[in-house]
Amino acid sequence: MREKWVVGVDLGGTTTKLAFINVEGEIIEKWEIETDHSDAGKNITANIAKSIDQKLKEQGETKDKLIGVGMGSPGPVNYKAGILYNAVNLPWEDHYPLKKNLEEAIHLPALIDNDANCAALGEMWKGAGNGAKDLVCVTLGTGVGGGVITNGKIVQGVSGAAGEIGHITVIPDGGAPCNCGKTGCLETVASATGIVRLANLKLKEEGLAEGLLVKIYEENGSITAKDVFDCAKLGDAACLEIIDEVAFYLGLVLANLGNTLNPEKIVLGGGVSKAGDILLDKVQSYFDKYAFSRVKDTTKISIATLGNDAGVIGAGWLVMNEQFQ
Template sequence: MSQPLYVGVDIGGTTIKVGICNAEGKLLHTFEGATGTESGPDTVLENIASYVRRIVADNGYAWEDVVGVGIGIPGFMDFATGVVFMSANFPGFKNVPVKATLEQKLGKPVAINNDANVAALGEAWSGAGRGLDNVVVYTLGTGVGGGIIVRGRIYEGATGMAGELGHVQVVPDMEAIQCGCGQHGCVETVSSATGIIRMAKDAVERGDKTPLADLASIAAKDVFDAAKAGDEVALRIVKRAAFYLGKAMAATAVIVNPERFIVGGGVARAGDMLFDAVREVFKKYTPERAIVDIVPAELGNDAGVVGAAGLVLRGM
């Protein structure tokens, strides 16, 4: 064996991304192919096996160099047995033995975990949490996701629900709306791209004076751009999103006590405007000994494959 290689697989609704990492978490090569969801789970698993073998062969490695394969997939699953109970992104995935099937196809150890947990592990291993053992990662996109890393490993909780950071309820009852999870007042309802867009549309419908009213459709980026240009309505929305994210982090800080918070996803690209406001709220509501850095994620779209490879290295 020339060097031990760890293969990570990030399964999306339309694309499977495969990456090869070394033992230090450096991403050496990537490959993308169609998921094949419409053809059912057997096709998806066959595609994964094919893509893994292809990336190894195409880059001149021996199959013996591969230590194992990690898989990040959205949905509910038994992490130990590797059975996916269901996944909203893959309607045909019901009680699918992903781990056992791929171990048979590949002849290598396979580990699986939730895609959000896996992306968090990637950032902790070789991204913005490099060198730290305890970090919390938030991903701000259509929803608010993330993961908790404790002593270098994903903390999953008793039933796999640990790390559902978007569903911490922080919005007061009088202001709360129902979240997609069925509860009211979740941070996801205000600090996600969906939440920011909703608040902007509400402002326009109320007749608030804002340039956002001139847009045919509103994206979260439009709200941040308007805020940076000095629009008071957009500024109010950004501050509200930051306020509840900062409060959610303050609650998490006194439970988990991480060494660092890492924030990624499309909304995080708003930059200092968002981060400075979140840090201010976090510092206000967090006991001094629990105050830590809040920093941007570094790996972007590579976090999933890097973290999936890390599942194998870290024995998960």
């Protein structure tokens, strides 16, 4: 019997990543298309279907090559029903029937989950999780996302909102507003946006008149999270203080997650994780400080290895797991 493929789709507010993936989790071809917000998003699933058909034609294949389509979408998802509860950064109404509409467009079985959950599944299957069946994945990007896997399965929760690690409150009083409507969330201090906010606060501190951070701000008129890490690696005191603050909150949250779940691995992904050891070492030290001794000895923190491919690979895993479980 000839080899079958699945399609992994990582739906984003600006672009949508797609990939053909074989049953071993290897990417055959990957590409991306623009996420079309026009006409209340009515073209999004149709464009995905057309793009898949076009790529199959380029590969000299027909649709019977495909087992099905898995998709990671931003926002909480009802996995069983395939309904997107809240369309984050997408022009759809709440309780959007994404699975139904995708299946009608592409004429293949489809499975839908949250994008951070799919990234966690990808890292479990082919990345830093290395086959671990108990895993927590935290994505540190513009926001902070999370996925919790126990015994090889994503924890969904009663309304698809499990794993919202970025909205764990770390500053109960006086915290910064978060896009979710609360204040003091982990996302406000550990995302790229949060790090920039902390850097701008640092620049306003009395007495901070010199240093690498100040020079970059004076030259560019703004600061990025990458600037903060780059300056910290060069020994800038203000940036080292910012990273220590970020690592404290992140290490505390991870320790509490570890104490609750005792996963085999905690994987940090997203753009902020590319800072590497200067962040990971400090996070590890705070994790060790606050984790229960048995958790500290058995749970390993590591940096994600799949990068932007984690979402499509994890989305493909949704179909593979359903097909072969």
